[in-house]
Amino acid sequence: MRQRLMDATVELLVEKGFGGTTTTLVSERAGVSRGAQLHHFPTKNDLVVAAVSHLTAIRGSDLEAAVARLPRGEGRTEAVVQMLGDHFASDVFTAALELWVAARTDEHLHEAVAPLEQHLGRETHRLTVELLGIDEGRPGTRELVQATLDLVRGLGLANTLGDDARRRRRILTEWARTLDAALRNPQGDDA
Amino acid sequence: MRQRLMDATVELLVEKGFGGTTTTLVSERAGVSRGAQLHHFPTKNDLVVAAVSHLTAIRGSDLEAAVARLPRGEGRTEAVVQMLGDHFASDVFTAALELWVAARTDEHLHEAVAPLEQHLGRETHRLTVELLGIDEGRPGTRELVQATLDLVRGLGLANTLGDDARRRRRILTEWARTLDAALRNPQGDDA
Numbered sequence: 001m002r003q004r005l006m007d008a009t010v011e012l013l014v015e016k017g018f019g020g021t022t023t024t025l026v027s028e029r030a031g032v033s034r035g036a037q038l039h040h041f042p043t044k045n046d047l048v049v050a051a052v053s054h055l056t057a058i059r060g061s062d063l064e065a066a067v068a069r070l071p072r073g074e075g076r077t078e079a080v081v082q083m084l085g086d087h088f089a090s091d092v093f094t095a096a097l098e099l100w101v102a103a104r105t106d107e108h109l110h111e112a113v114a115p116l117e118q119h120l121g122r123e124t125h126r127l128t129v130e131l132l133g134i135d136e137g138r139p140g141t142r143e144l145v146q147a148t149l150d151l152v153r154g155l156g157l158a159n160t161l162g163d164d165a166r167r168r169r170r171i172l173t174e175w176a177r178t179l180d181a182a183l184r185n186p187q188g189d190d191a
Numbered sequence: 192m193r194q195r196l197m198d199a200t201v202e203l204l205v206e207k208g209f210g211g212t213t214t215t216l217v218s219e220r221a222g223v224s225r226g227a228q229l230h231h232f233p234t235k236n237d238l239v240v241a242a243v244s245h246l247t248a249i250r251g252s253d254l255e256a257a258v259a260r261l262p263r264g265e266g267r268t269e270a271v272v273q274m275l276g277d278h279f280a281s282d283v284f285t286a287a288l289e290l291w292v293a294a295r296t297d298e299h300l301h302e303a304v305a306p307l308e309q310h311l312g313r314e315t316h317r318l319t320v321e322l323l324g325i326d327e328g329r330p331g332t333r334e335l336v337q338a339t340l341d342l343v344r345g346l347g348l349a350n351t352l353g354d355d356a357r358r359r360r361r362i363l364t365e366w367a368r369t370l371d372a373a374l375r376n377p378q379g380d381d382a
Contacts, residue, residue: 015296016296017292017293017295017296017297019210020296094295097292097348098292100348100351100352101208101288101289101292101351102208103352104208104285104351104352105206105207105208105211106208113352114352114353117352140365140368140369143361143362143364143365143366144365144366144369146358146362147342147362147365147366147369149345150342150345150346150349150362151338151341151342151345152345153345153348153349154340154341154342154343154344154345154346154347154348155341155345156345157288157291157344157345157348158341158344160291160292160295161291161294161295161304161305161308162305167337170334171334171337171338171341172338173334174331174334174335174338175334175335175338177331178331178335178338178369178370178373179369181372181373181376182369182372182373185372
């Protein structure tokens with residue numbers, strides 16, 4: 001039942017936005033009684049934060065598993081970067097975006113969303129460093145990982161307004177090539 | 192009067208979000224009568240799209256003027272990239288973000304916002320190419336400019352959720368260094 005509520009909440013955030021997502025619509029969509037829903041999630045904020053948190057964790061695990069199966073060596077950086085791009089163009093990102101933007105002007109929601117966002121940010125960073133197999137001790141490397149994640153976040157935002165996957169892939173192919181070159185020639189060595 | 196309405200609308204989008212911005216609040220904040228406001232902007236959508244369009248154009252011109260005064264040569268790429276970062280961390284970006292996200296689930300608003308977004312995207316791209324003084328005919332160059340703009344968009348989004356300017360500057364310093372190296376060694380030549 002919890003899973004159905006989580007799925008229905010994310011679906012509604014994507015379809016109707018934060019403002020259009022009501023607890024009544026979620027219980028109808030999930031086929032769960034209002035009483036049972038309120039027992040698990042007393043408020044709309046409880047529900048939306050739990051849903052985005054839950055589904056992002058699941059997608060993160062999916063991503064990790066998928067990338068772990070990729071071969072090492074040539075092409076790995078691009079594969080990792082493209083997968084991050086797909087991850088940030090998913091419905092879960094769109095649902096999270098609705099939450100972030102609503103939280104900007106809603107103090108209570110902000111209190112719940114900010115720790116979730118920080119946790120996810122750290123986890124995604126850690127995962128990216130691990131997947132790329134890079135040494136963050138080298139000057140500039142940490143910033144390049146952060147830039148990669150802010151880039152896919154920006155592409156994810158563009159995607160919600162009708163951008164296309166072909167453009168995203170082309171940009172990420174070039175970024176992967178650039179990132180590889182930069183990681184081979186750390187700060188100061190490229191002059 | 193138009194200017195006061197535009198300023199008040201962007202202020203309210205930043206403070207209260209799209210949902211909390213009403214035409215009544217805008218006319219009060221601007222000190223403009225309801226009748227006069229409705230004469231110029233019959234609907235909320237007319238008002239918010241005009242305001243974000245107007246203020247983005249002004250900020251774009253400010254940006255262009257500021258960067259045109261920068262010296263050529265060493266440090267120019269970083270100066271351009273940092274200015275783009277500041278531009279996308281401004282209140283006008285936050286107001287535009289409110290519009291984009293609302294437009295995602297509002298068909299009428301989408302019809303008005305999509306052409307504005309496309310126009311701004313093209314203009315910002317053109318400006319960036321011009322400021323960096325680069326040749327887009329070289330393979331991979333166009334994608335690196337797009338990546339730069341998607342990166343600052345991602346950083347702008349992070350900024351709305353309490354990110355800090357110091358992190359942004361550090362990332363963009365490294366990005367500028369990487370971009371300079373990539374532009375010196377176009378696609379294929381970096382192996």
